[in-house]
Amino acid sequence: xxxxLVGLLLLCIPSLLQAQQGYLEVxxxxxxxxxxxxxxxxxxFGAQNADIAKGISEVFNFDLTLAGPFxxxxxxxxxxxxxxxxxxxxxxxxxxxxxxxLIKSGYTLSADSLTIEFRLYDVSRGRELVAKRYSGKRGDLxxxxxxxxxxxxxxxxxxxGPFTGKIAFVSKATGNKEISLMDYDGHNVQRLTKNSSINLxxxxxxxxxxxxxxxxxxxxxDLYRRELFSGTEARISARPGIxxxxxxSPDGGKIALAMSKDGNSEIYTINKAGKQLARxxxxxxxxxxxxxSPDGxxxxxxSDRLGKPQVFVMNTDGSNVRRLTTSGAYNVxxxxxxxxxxxxxxxQTSAGFQIFVINADGSNDSQLTTEGSNEHPRWSxxxxxxxxxxxxxxxxxxxxxxxxxxxxxxxxxxxGADSHPVWSPRWQ
Amino acid sequence: MRKGMAGLVTVLFCGAxxxxxxxxxxxxxxxxxxxxxxxxxxxxxxxxxxxxxKEEAVKEQPIKEAQAATETGKEQPxxAQAATExxxxxxxFDSFILTQPSRDTLSKNAKWLLKNSQVKVxxxxxxxxxxxxxxxxxxxxxxxxxxxxxLVTLGVPANQLSIISYGKEKPAxxxxxxxxxxxxxxxxxxxxx
Numbered sequence: 001x002x003x004x005l006v007g008l009l010l011l012c013i014p015s016l017l018q019a020q021q022g023y024l025e026v027x028x029x030x031x032x033x034x035x036x037x038x039x040x041x042x043x044x045f046g047a048q049n050a051d052i053a054k055g056i057s058e059v060f061n062f063d064l065t066l067a068g069p070f071x072x073x074x075x076x077x078x079x080x081x082x083x084x085x086x087x088x089x090x091x092x093x094x095x096x097x098x099x100x101x102l103i104k105s106g107y108t109l110s111a112d113s114l115t116i117e118f119r120l121y122d123v124s125r126g127r128e129l130v131a132k133r134y135s136g137k138r139g140d141l142x143x144x145x146x147x148x149x150x151x152x153x154x155x156x157x158x159x160x161g162p163f164t165g166k167i168a169f170v171s172k173a174t175g176n177k178e179i180s181l182m183d184y185d186g187h188n189v190q191r192l193t194k195n196s197s198i199n200l201x202x203x204x205x206x207x208x209x210x211x212x213x214x215x216x217x218x219x220x221x222d223l224y225r226r227e228l229f230s231g232t233e234a235r236i237s238a239r240p241g242i243x244x245x246x247x248x249s250p251d252g253g254k255i256a257l258a259m260s261k262d263g264n265s266e267i268y269t270i271n272k273a274g275k276q277l278a279r280x281x282x283x284x285x286x287x288x289x290x291x292x293s294p295d296g297x298x299x300x301x302x303s304d305r306l307g308k309p310q311v312f313v314m315n316t317d318g319s320n321v322r323r324l325t326t327s328g329a330y331n332v333x334x335x336x337x338x339x340x341x342x343x344x345x346x347x348q349t350s351a352g353f354q355i356f357v358i359n360a361d362g363s364n365d366s367q368l369t370t371e372g373s374n375e376h377p378r379w380s381x382x383x384x385x386x387x388x389x390x391x392x393x394x395x396x397x398x399x400x401x402x403x404x405x406x407x408x409x410x411x412x413x414x415x416g417a418d419s420h421p422v423w424s425p426r427w428q
Numbered sequence: 429m430r431k432g433m434a435g436l437v438t439v440l441f442c443g444a445x446x447x448x449x450x451x452x453x454x455x456x457x458x459x460x461x462x463x464x465x466x467x468x469x470x471x472x473x474x475x476x477x478x479x480x481x482k483e484e485a486v487k488e489q490p491i492k493e494a495q496a497a498t499e500t501g502k503e504q505p506x507x508a509q510a511a512t513e514x515x516x517x518x519x520x521f522d523s524f525i526l527t528q529p530s531r532d533t534l535s536k537n538a539k540w541l542l543k544n545s546q547v548k549v550x551x552x553x554x555x556x557x558x559x560x561x562x563x564x565x566x567x568x569x570x571x572x573x574x575x576x577x578x579l580v581t582l583g584v585p586a587n588q589l590s591i592i593s594y595g596k597e598k599p600a601x602x603x604x605x606x607x608x609x610x611x612x613x614x615x616x617x618x619x620x621x
Contacts, residue, residue, distance in 0.1 A: 177597070198597050200561070220592060221565065242569055242593055245562045258566065264573075265566035286566040302563060308522070309563050332560040346560065353560070375560065419561075 034100040034156070036070040037123070041105035042082055044117065049109055052141065056105050056116065059145035062185055063163045066409060067149070068384065068402050069156055073099060084119055091126045099123045103152070114138045118148040120155060130155045142187055153382075162380040166424045167387055168192070168202040168211060169398055172416035179213050181228075184380075184387075184400065184423065186411035192226070193217075201420060205248050208425040212236075212246040212255060223257060225272065236274030241265075245289045249296055256280075256290035256299055267301050269316070280318035291334045291343070292316075293360070300324060300334040300343055311345050313360070324362055333376055336360070337383045337403070344368075344377035344386055344403075355388055357403065368405030379403070380423045387411075389419040511549055513540050514617035517575055518610065522559065524570035526578055534575060537617065538582035545588060551575050552616045553593045554600070556609035561595055568593035575615045590620070 038060050041053040064070050077093040084104035094102050102121040107114060117133040130151050134144040146163040153161030163184060171180040171191070179199045182189040193199045195217040202213045212225050223237040223246050237243040241260030248255055254269045267280045267290050281287045285305035292299055300313045306323070311334045314321040325331040330348035337343065337357075344357050352373030358365040372392025379386055386403050389396045390410075398412035398421045412418040514537045517530040526534070541549060553572030555564035572591035580586050600616075601608035 198594070200565075216594075241591075242565055244565050258562070260566070260569055264570060286563060286570070288562045288566050289560075302560075304563070309560070330559070332563050348558070348560075 033071045034069055035073055035098050036064055036101045036103070037073045037076055037094055037097065037099035038064075039076055039079075039084070039102060039104045040082070041107055041116075042084065043108065044084075044106040044115075045108045046110070049107070052107050052109055052114070052138075055141050056107070056145055059142050059185075060103060060105075060149060063146060063149035063161070064152065066385070066400065066402075066407055067153060067161065068407065070101070073097065084117065086119075086128055091121070091123055094121075094123045101129075101152075101156070103148075109138065112138050114141060114144075116141070116144050118145075118151075120148075120152055142183065142185075146183070146185075159382050159384075160426070162382050162385065162423065162426070165381060165426065167398060167411070167421045168204065168424065169389075169412065169418050169422070170200060170202070170420040171414050171418050173414045175416070179211070180414075180418075182398075182412065184411065186398070186413055189412075189414070192228075201245050202422050203246055203248050204422060204424050206250055206252045206425055208427045212248060214242075214244045214246065223255070223274070225255075225274075234274075236272070237270060247290050247292055249292050250294050251296055256292065258288040258290065267299065267318075278317075280314065280316070281321075282318075289333055291336050293336050294338050294340045300336060302332045302334065311343070324360075325358065325365070326362065327365055328356075331356075335378055337379050338381055339383050342403075344379065346375050346377060352391070355386070355405075357386075366405075368401065369408070371408075374399075376420050378422045381425050385423070387421040387423050389421060509619050511547075511617040511619045513544075514549065516614045516616050519571055519613040519615075521556070521609070521613065522567065524553075524567060524574045526574050530575075531578065534578050535582060538579050538584050541579065541584045541588060545585070548588060548590070548620050550590045550592055550618050550620045552598075552618060553591065554598060554612055554614050554616065555596045556612040557596045557599060557604070558609065559596065561597070564595035565593050568595045571613075571615055 038057050041056040043049060061072050065072050077097045079089055079093055081089045083089045084106040100123055102123050104119045104121065105116060107116045114137060115133060115135040119131045120129045121127065122129055132148055132151060134147060136144065143164065149163040150161035153159065165184045166181050167184050168179060168181050170177050176196050177198050177200065178194060179192040179202050180189055181192055193215065195215060197216040200214045202211050204211055209229065210225055210227050212223060214221050215224055220238060221242045221244055222235050223243040224233055225236045226233040237257065237259065239259050239261040242258060242265060244258050246255050246257040254271055256267060256269045258265045259268050264284060265286045265288055266282065267287050269278045269280065270276060283303065283305050285303050287301055287303045289302045290299045297316060298313055299316055300311055302309050303312050308329050309332050310323055311325040311331050312321055313324050324343065325345065328347040331345055333346040335344045340360065342357050342359055344355060346353050347356050353375045354367055355369045355374045355377045356365060356367050372390045374388050374390045377386050377388045384403060385400055387398060387400050390399045393410060396417040396419045397410050398418045399408055399410050401408040515533045517533045551572040553568035555568050559567065569591065572593055576589050576591050579589060599612045600614065601611040
């Protein structure tokens with residue numbers, strides 16, 4: 001398969017040879033994008049349904065425009081034969097239009113049941129790359145399309161896309177900060193907490209089935225762990241003082257957090273039940289916001305031990321502390337990329353907060369945002385995107401961008417301020 | 429979980445991306461009469477693909493909102509009211525050091541607390557909106573602790589006092605200028621029962 005993919009990429013985009021390694025640096029200078037055509041979805045049985053067809057095209061358009069490797073072609077050419085399976089249509093009009101890739105979709109709607117069959121073609125070679133059929137309810141349309149978008153990313157880049165993921169975030173729609181969940185593109189918002197106090201800092205377990213967050217619902221900032229699908233919840237750290245900025249370890253066994261039970265805010269780890277307490281820092285300064293490296297060997301965190309908050313890195317036993325950020329007077333909210341090579345963080349500048357990315361060795365510190373105040377960067381599970389909150393359009397809202405800062409797109413449409421997004425892992 | 433999911437979204441076939449760039453093979457298990465298999469495609473020797481949708485079936489396992497009835501309000505074991513007799517104290521930007529005016533205010537507050545020794549008071553530490561919210565939660569706590577420690581040195585029993593940090597979550601003034609920020613960098617005193 002790898003050989004085959006490389007063949008495709010050689011044909012399409014000679015400069016994208018590094019896709020052989022399974023990761024496409026899509027926006028590096030000089031890279032051309034693949035022209036991707038989305039054929040008008042057709043009904044495979046029964047009457048055409050304009051809403052279904054439009055829905056499919058819109059979700060593909062949003063996902064694959066954001067994705068990076070593609071330019072989604074605006075208008076499909078007219079076809080004499082518009083079937084979706086090999087042999088049921090002609091490649092010629094698509095080749096003439098300059099398409100490299102083509103998505104064909106056929107749906108069957110029967111009462112509330114919806115089946116959609118998707119096929120991705122390499123236009124220049126006239127071959128099918130991947131074909132899937134999904135069945136569900138009509139309301140599952142977006143999920144079916146996101147799922148095939150993930151497949152397209154796998155076929156083209158070697159790594160599955162994150163478009164079926166959800167974003168947990170803090171919503172102030174009710175006037176109080178409550179935890180909510182939505183599709184990554186802002187659709188299907190669900191409220192998770194409803195306690196009218198202050199709820200902060202959501203973080204998913206590595207299997208995506210549980211969420212930790214800090215809540216003031218018992219009049220102290222305590223850490224809670226909640227099963228997403230049952231709603232079952234446990235208060236796992238209610239030690240005196242703050243129990244904040246919980247971060248789940250990559251293997252799911254531990255939670256790093258900041259607590260002040262010993263005098264001032266320090267970094268600790270606990271297990272999922274809130275036991276097996278280990279203290280990692282011991283300093284009269286403020287330490288908050290631990291972030292695990294994906295191999296679980298190191299933790300980045302914020303400390304103002306040198307006067308102002310800066311990002312530091314230590315081993316998970318608290319040893320070998322070194323300063324990571326050396327530019328800027330106020331650097332907070334570090335998050336390690338899923339591949340471990342980079343750390344996103346947030347810097348206070350004269351123009352509000354801005355999101356930066358720095359290599360884990362401290363090199364190549366670069367600014368990604370400029371418009372409005374931008375906070376809380378979190379990576380998508382494939383590392384291709386960063387979600388964050390921004391005030392650029394007024395109240396804080398959730399945005400998504402590619403990890404090089406391109407493609408910044410608003411996704412949340414809440415009435416109140418939305419902040420603290422975190423992209424779910426892939427559900428296994 | 430997987431079972432429930434399979435019920436919701438079934439992948440009937442899956443294929444095409446097979447090894448080595450050789451001819452595509454795929455298994456088409458159509459719903460009869462709806463999706464006839466394409467005659468030019470050879471049936472696959474490989475077993476039908478396993479369901480490839482790995483998302484949780486949200487529909488079948490609804491994500492529950494917290495039990496509203498038990499969560500709303502009732503879980504808060506204490507009620508708080510502003511201690512109007514106790515004045516707020518204010519801080520400089522990114523600082524938890526007590527200024528001289530703050531010390532003077534705390535001296536007055538200490539006298540009242542010593543006279544009203546049955547009253548339990550919680551000191552709330554607050555910050556302006558400029559810092560990050562996580563860092564401000566830690567900073568607000570240091571501000572509350574500064575006041576508490578000073579009151580204790582003035583003779584107020586420690587068990588009469590407690591602290592909580594709200595970071596920048598509860599601004600006194602919703603404005604976005606220095607005047608508002610100065611009002612928000614504060615400790616407040618509330619009576620808890």
